[in-house]
Amino acid sequence: MKTLIIVSHPDIDESGSQQYLKEALPDSSDITYHHLEATYPDGEIDIEQEQALLQKHDRIIFQFPLYWYSSPPMLKHWLDEVLTENFAYGYGGNKLKGKELGLVLVIGMPEKEYQVGGNEGFSLSALTTPYQAMAKKTQLQFLKPFLIFQFHYMTENEKKRILIAYQQYLMIEKFDTLRAKEAWVLDQMETIDEEMLPAGSSFILDQIKEIIEDNRMELDEIQMYLEQAGGSL
Amino acid sequence: MKTLIIVSHPDIDESGSQQYLKEALPDSSDITYHHLEATYPDGEIDIEQEQALLQKHDRIIFQFPLYWYSSPPMLKHWLDEVLTENFAYGYGGNKLKGKELGLVLVIGMPEKEYQVGGNEGFSLSALTTPYQAMAKKTQLQFLKPFLIFQFHYMTENEKKRILIAYQQYLMIEKFDTLRAKEAWVLDQMETIDEEMLPAGSSFILDQIKEIIEDNRMELDEIQMYLEQAGGSL
Known part of the structure; x- marks a missing residue:
């Protein structure tokens, strides 16, 4: 199984959690790490290259910090550019069919706030609806998201546990x-x-x-x- | 009541619906039309100016075509830049409190597909959850969204009806x-x-x-x- 990690972060060198996840990547030819902002600093996406990359992998991961309950703008730009009609949906648009879509979300607030009555007030299952709808439209199988809450408050042991679960999320077929x-x-x-x-x-x-x-x-x-x-x- | 229409569209001159809405704007000093991509062609947002603009208005409208169940990237960039801590949320961050947030969404698919069993499979109430959560966090009152489905298939009469309802959505206090x-x-x-x-x-x-x-x-x-x-x- 080949996994493509599409990372979106506007300032990744300053992100402790993203650096930690990057260093945790297994040294495997089955895993491709793809940071959008670094690949396209001027925002000009090579659509053909991105579509070819998608077709070479079986599990697609969107990895990003949850800002205002969604991705940084670059990943949205990527969606709008790369998931074209006749490729991702519409007539002949079944190139993603049967692949998997996973989300790796780094979240600043505690998990308990993401429920009715909590400070955030909405569940991650509700907030990620646009990605679920996108997976449905492109015939991707939507995986249980991998959620990392308050990375900076974690102990070293908690971080190590996250690291192992993360590697499993990337590499194991039925990771759960x-x-x-x-x-x-x-x-x-x-x-x-x-x-x-x-x-x-x-x-x-x-x-x-x-x-x-x-x-x-x-x-x-x-x-x-x-x-x-x-x-x- | 003063209304700020924040429009996000990457190619607005080519959009029949956006041009139609723009021409329908009442000639009133209470309405400010603000197209982000035109104001900031290089993507460098003037945060102070945007925050000042928000504070001068009572009803904030996000107007955009629904691409992949969300806004174009520019509006997301705007959210991430402008809605800062201590302004929009957090300590002292009550500058938007009590204002209203409306969405004007231009949608390509028919309304009936946005339900369980439909081609899109999710309701607009579910898909707009991130905006509802953002309104909650910033203490904006979330208005019933103004949804325009399949503008290009509308008759002239249907378009005129949309136009009147749109003006009311912008200008009337309890528009419904x-x-x-x-x-x-x-x-x-x-x-x-x-x-x-x-x-x-x-x-x-x-x-x-x-x-x-x-x-x-x-x-x-x-x-x-x-x-x-x-x-x-």
């Missing part, structure tokens, strides 16, 4: 299932250079692996049992 | 009440130069005026009667 997360962790463990670990500690990794695999077997057995029980009813 | 519309029509009639009418036809105007005033008296009597009846229950 336990099974996929297990597989991802086992994959990551394979890449660890055991010589870099403190002497005699690599057995801990083996043990973790064993526990994950045992858990998975047990869960699979339970599921099989439940399915059989369901079948005999 | 019958009482206010009556008062507006009577006002407009006062400005007609009777010498411009065909000879002997000005009595028709007098008759229309009389009918409107009689109707209003009758409606007021009915309302008084209903209120008394309600009181005696």
Whole structure:
């Protein structure tokens, strides 16, 4: 699966959260990082190149700070220019069909304010309606958004947890299932250079692996049992 | 009441609907027409001037074509630049409090598609959530949007009806009440130069005026009667 991260931020060097996410990017040829403001400083978008880029990827991510409940202007400009009739919608316009659309939103206010009665008063599900409508029109499958609230108040541990979830959001096919997360962790463990670990500690990794695999077997057995029980009813 | 129409359109000379609305503008010192792309062709917004302009008006209108379920990028840029902390929200940020926010949206698809099961699939009430949230945050009173669907398919009569409703949306305090519309029509009639009418036809105007005033008296009597009846229950 190939993932295209379309980032929009007018002043990205000053953004701690965007820098953190950028440094967290897995070193993989399956991931393309594409910052619009840097690519097109004069705002002149190369439409053909953007459309070719979209077609080469399976998961499209819009990553931006939520300013006034929407994206910075550059991403809106990109939408208006790149998603043309006969490409993204209309006659013959099915070039995005079946791909996925994810949102990575960096949000300054706390999560609890985004509900009725909260200071912001509207849910992120309501505020992102324009993107849902755009996904519907272009036949993109809309993924559960990846929301980062108040990055600057996070502890180092919280940030690390965000980082792992972010990598999974970019790379795992069904990123929200336990099974996929297990597989991802086992994959990551394979890449660890055991010589870099403190002497005699690599057995801990083996043990973790064993526990994950045992858990998975047990869960699979339970599921099989439940399915059989369901079948005999 | 002073009204500021903030128009965003990247190519306004080519837009039949925007030209039609512009020509329909009442010749009144209470109305300011402000096209962002023309005012700031290089995108450099004069924040102080914009904030001063906002403070001089009571009703703020955002007028734009609905592209990808939102405004053109220039209006988004304007929001991000002009609605600063301590001006529009936050400590001391009550400069817009009590003013009104209206949307005049020009929409290419038919109204019936903007519902569940329709081609667009989402209502305009849902799609405009970001503007509602922005109004809440800045303490603007959000008005019922003024929606123009498929302008290019309208007959001349339909366009004229839109034009009158548009002028009322700009100028009348409670633009959606019958009482206010009556008062507006009577006002407009006062400005007609009777010498411009065909000879002997000005009595028709007098008759229309009389009918409107009689109707209003009758409606007021009915309302008084209903209120008394309600009181005696």
